[in-house]
Amino acid sequence: PKAFEQAAGFLRIVDGSNPLDSSAVHPEAYPVIDSIVSRTDVAVNDLIGNTDLLRKLNPEDFVSDNFGIPTVKDILKELDKPGRDPRPEFKTAAFKEGVETMADLKPGMILxxxxxxxxNFGAFVDVGVHQDGLVHISALTNKFISDPREVVKAGDIVKVKVLEVDVDRxxxxxxMRLDDTPAPQSKGPKGSGKPQNKGGSNRNQKGQQGRQSAPANAAMGNAFADAFAKAKKN
Structure with a gap:
């Protein structure tokens, strides 16, 4: 049945009559292995895991109208390491021990x-602190790029340097330019209070000066009025 043909490559029969039934080799490709057995005069059981022998074989010698070089190479790999996982190695980021929250991050850390x-404006990176950080497009590489996807993609493992941390926000x-230097941090804690308004302070000082000088101006005005009145009488 067609369903069996499609599923046969994924089925594994352990301790069956044919040792190949426990491998990833599709039953339709068994003739290729029969050719290998015939040419090498080595039994199937002895072929499996025989790395030295399998590496000496030329895949082109077993190519036919039904099986090309890619298929033959896959068969030889399966015979060499039966039961191998054909998927590429899955890599994960090695988060730094002791860095678990944003409060643990310090400018200059390389993680x-x-x-x-x-x-479009950059890439977000997870370093294991339950909050992703941003690498701006200008900080992805030393050369000019118009799209961050020219350098990174989701799932990439990268090294980053901490430039700034704002816990409150x-x-x-x-x-990702590890030679970049973080900007100096302000000594005052962020978000602890409203920033001082120097302009307002100056205005207050000027207002106080104005109020202090008002009585003096009034006294001077009265003196001029008195002098003018006396001159008029004379």
């Missing part, structure tokens, strides 16, 4: 993280 999302700024 490993994974790109969680890419936008839940914002983290990273750079």
């Amino acid at each position: 490993e993280g994974v790109v969680s999302n890419v936008a 839940k914002r983290i700024s990273f750079t």
Whole structure:
């Protein structure tokens, strides 16, 4: 049946009559292995895991109208390491021990993280503190790029340097240019109070000076009025 043909490559029969039934080799490709057995004069059981012998075989020698070089190479790989996972190795970021929250981040830290999302203005990176940080497009690389996707994509493992951390606003700024220097941090805690208004302070001082000088101006005005009245009488 067609369903069996499609599923046969995924089925595994352990301790069956044919040792190939426990491998990823599709039953339709068994003739290729029969050719290998015939040419090498080595039994199937002895072929499986025989790396030295399998590496000496030339895949082109077993190509036919039904099976090309890619298929033959896959068969040889399966015979070499039966039951192998054909998927590529899955890599994960090695989060730094002791860095678990935003409060643990310090400017200048170099961390490993994974790109969680890419936008037109930069890439967001997860370093294991439950809040992704932003690498601005200008900080992704030393060369000019018009799209962050030229450099990174979601799932990439990258190294970043912490530039700035704002716990109150839940914002983290990273750079992938590891020679960048973080900007000096202000000594006062962020969000602890309203910033001083120097302009307002100056205006208050001027107002106080104005109020202090008002009586003096009034006295001077009275003196001129008295002098003018006396001159008029004379």
